[in-house]
Amino acid sequence: MKPLLYTFRRCPYAIRARLAIKISGVEVDMQEVSLRNKPKALLDCSPKGTVPVLKLADGRIIEESLDIMQWALSIHDPESWMDKSGGLSAEAKSLIDQNDGSFKYFLDRYKYADRFPENSVSYYREQAERFLMALNTRLSQHCYLIGNHPTLPDMAIFPFVRQFAHVDHGWFYASNYNYLINWLDALLESTLFNTVMQK
Ligand SMILES: N[C@@H](CCC(=O)N[C@@H](CS)C(=O)NCC(=O)O)C(=O)O
CATH class of the missing domain: 3.40.30.10 (Glutaredoxin)
Structure with missing residues (x-):
């Protein structure tokens, strides 16, 4: 079984x-x-x-x-998504914690801003952008979040950045997060992603 x-x-x-x-x-x-x-x-x-x-x-x-x-x-x-000891580095854990914590929190509010009228869409987006800025800076230094090959944090995080991009596609693709955009696009175009999204 x-x-x-x-x-x-x-x-x-x-x-x-x-x-x-x-x-x-x-x-x-x-x-x-x-x-x-x-x-x-x-x-x-x-x-x-x-x-x-x-x-x-x-x-x-x-x-x-x-x-x-x-x-x-x-x-x-x-593909060595985990580190050599078969675990997750503190750096990897910290990135995923930030994604699953405050980024996800503000992503939900940005996506469903009408359900959270206490703040504006742009406020929620700006809060979420703090994490995206940090990712973009990392990606300006190497092709993936931790180095030059994809690891678990890339795979754990990009589905959430994809969601962020979908909220206002035009805004995202007109933004200055060029490294982030290239990283996301490459992952979205990958055979791996398209295979797991098949209906
Ligand atoms: N911490 C959980 C979170 C999973 C989660 O929240 N999944 C959402 C869907 S994206 C869900 O099942 N929500 C329950 C619902 O919508 O009823 C995990 O990492 O697996």
Whole structure:
């Protein structure tokens, strides 16, 4: 029996999990779920009700996207997304924490500004941009976030930058974040990304 991944195609957390699973070559079955109507089997194994969730053949449940990435890469990491010790550096962790923390917080408010009328769209965008500026500076120094080859933070973070770019595509592509734009575009055009986004 293969592990089963409960996933949602457009969810950035699910995308990062699928990217790591795909690159690792580990075979899993995938079940696309409707977030409005989550299957009982998913809620039974993970009552918190978020995706992605991975159910292993032995019944163990992995219910955090980063843990799913690390699980897959611990089995096979052909492109060295993890560091040599098979772990995540403090630098990598810190970038992902900032992404999943304050960047995601302001991204949601930028995306759904009408639901958060206490501040303006541009305020939320400016707050989110702090992280993007830091990424752009890094990417002006090397092709990927940590060095010159893609690693786990690139893969964990770009699905969220993609979401940011989609909120106001024209604004994003007219911005001065040229290094960030090139990085995002290269990842979006990659065979890996397009494979995990197939319907
Ligand atoms: N910390 C979780 C967050 C996952 C998450 O929030 N996923 C969203 C979809 S993008 C979700 O399932 N939300 C529940 C819902 O919309 O009902 C992870 O990294 O896996």
